[in-house]
Amino acid sequence: MEQLRDKAVTVGVQLNNRPDFPSAMEELRSLADACELEVVGELTQKAERVNPSLYMGSGKIKELQEVMAESNATVAIFNDELSPSQIRNLEAKLDCRVIDRTILILDIFGSRAKTREAKLQVEVARLQYMLPRLIGLRESLGRQGGGGGSGLSNKGSGETKLELDRRRIEDRIAALQADLEKLVSRRQIQRKQRSKNEVPVVCLVGYTNAGKSSLMNALIQKYTPGSGKEVLAKDMLFATLETSVRSIQLPDRKTFLLADTVGFISQLPHHLIKAFRSTLEEVTEADLLLHVVDCSDPEEGKRIEVTNETLHELGAGEIPSLYVYNKADLKTDQLYPRVEDNILYLSAHRSSGIEELVQLISERIFTDYKEYEILIPYDQGRLVSYFNENAHIHSMSHEEDGTRLILTCRETDYDKHREHFTILNEGVY
Known part of the structure; x- marks a missing residue:
């Protein structure tokens, strides 16, 4: 039987300087869906600024109450990160579970994490988010304790973390970060060894679900068929959380390392960027970045901007980049494979344009x-x-x-x- 999903209403404030607001709300629905929440309504408001007390005006909050009652929704999802007082006030007014974009992303990362390092990183980010919100989250987390039908299970972070005091959470964060440091030092040794071997590193970066893992698999299948070294590639947000590194040996004996990284997203919580910084160090030490873009996405320009901003935040903004416009097969007017200046149009799904990509990579990294x-x-x-x-x-x-x-x-x-x-x-x- 299909599991019943909690019903939710998405809520957002469109500030005057946010022309990408409709896209952000659509993305919020995708994030909710990835968390097994069924979006049954949406409420938005145009405003000069976010209300510091209730996120939006009291009239709109009353309207939200009515929308939630009519649709039998039990969860209100807010498009921006809420402050502790906003969570507390909204829970009192709405008498329901109140969550924000950050919690959604943290929950997706939590459910996708497979390796020990990724799990540690997600837990650090979640605890850092919770620390200033212990009072505001008390009711919301308490409602999760029963396990429910679905959505934001948090694997016990409700009842158990609710009982932790601030000191114990800080101690837990310190212990987790100490464990992470050991894993980081191990990876740094591996990177030094690769550097010693003078093997160039090419890193796949880009917005989540742009097709980075599919592109890596297309290269593996082309140059090392039958190796079984493919990575997980699914049409969903944040399918990849761990940095995977594969050796690509070309027919002319040249070899480079290809790294697949976690995808970026607009308003990516700073807790996550901080927690995943060690994983993303692979990006900062690459010889070439392949900036993968979903060219069938109507918001491709915004996605490129978000990725570039995140790369600058990581300190990788100056590394040479090659733009790879993937999913060209989904656009009827797109000729591919095609090279225009620093852009290659291809289809990883159809393995079309892989040889052209390798040629462009070779021209940039094998200069010695x-x-x-x-x-x-x-x-x-x-x-x-x-x-x-x-x-x-x-x-x-x-x-x-x-x-x-x-x-x-x-x-x-x-x-x-x-x-x-x-x-x-x-x-x-």
Whole structure:
């Protein structure tokens, strides 16, 4: 039997400087749906500013009461992050569960988290959100204690966290952050090792559900078919919470690491950015960012803006980027694959444009590769094996004095071994 879902009404205030308000409200409904809440109504108000006491005017609050009664809604979802006093006052007026956009996103992250690190990060963010709101959240969290039909289960964060005093929550946050630090140091060691191996890192970034994981899978299936290294890719918000790193080896022996990261969203809670900063360090140390955009999204311009703002906040705003306009197959007027300046139009779903993408990536990250013609003496046969493994051999012939190779390799590899072979030509192509 289908599980009954709690009914909810979404609520938002459109300030004069928010032209993207309709899009934000639509996104709020998507977030509610991801939390297994059934949106049965919406109430909005245009205003110069948010009401500091009740979020919106008292007349609108009365109207909200009527809308909720008519639709049998038990949850009011507010589009902005509410202050402790707003939560307290709204609960008293509405006599229902009052939640905001931040709680919705935290709950989605909580339900999607699979690794220990992601679970720790979500719990830290949730506790940091709760800390100043202990009084205001008391009633709202208490209503969650029964487990209910669905939506915002919080896995015990209602009754148990309700009983924690401020000191115990602060101690819990400190303990969680200490655990996270151990995981962070482990990943930093891994990154240093990769840096030592001089393997370039390419990072997928972009708005949630733009198709980053699908693009990663298309690259894996193209260059390492049958490896089973694909990542979870679903048509839903925040399918990816953990940073996944995969090695992509190209036919010409060049290799790069591809990292898939958590998607961004407008008004992403600062608690989450702070908690996930360690995971997102992969972005700040990348050699190239692939900014994936859903080109079938009518709000694509706003999505790009939000992603760029988040990248700047993370300190990754200056890293070279390539814009990848995905889902071109969903637009009837879109020709693809197509390259325009720093933009590539492709379809990860149809694996169309993958070769063009790799060509653009290669042009940007393999700048230290050059072509050479060399003669390796027969007593240095190990170097032939080495270059076979680590370079792209264009031609090989056996001469009287040794093995002649025309190859493309990294300058560092060339310089490291040049005393053991004769240089015949540089930049042969």
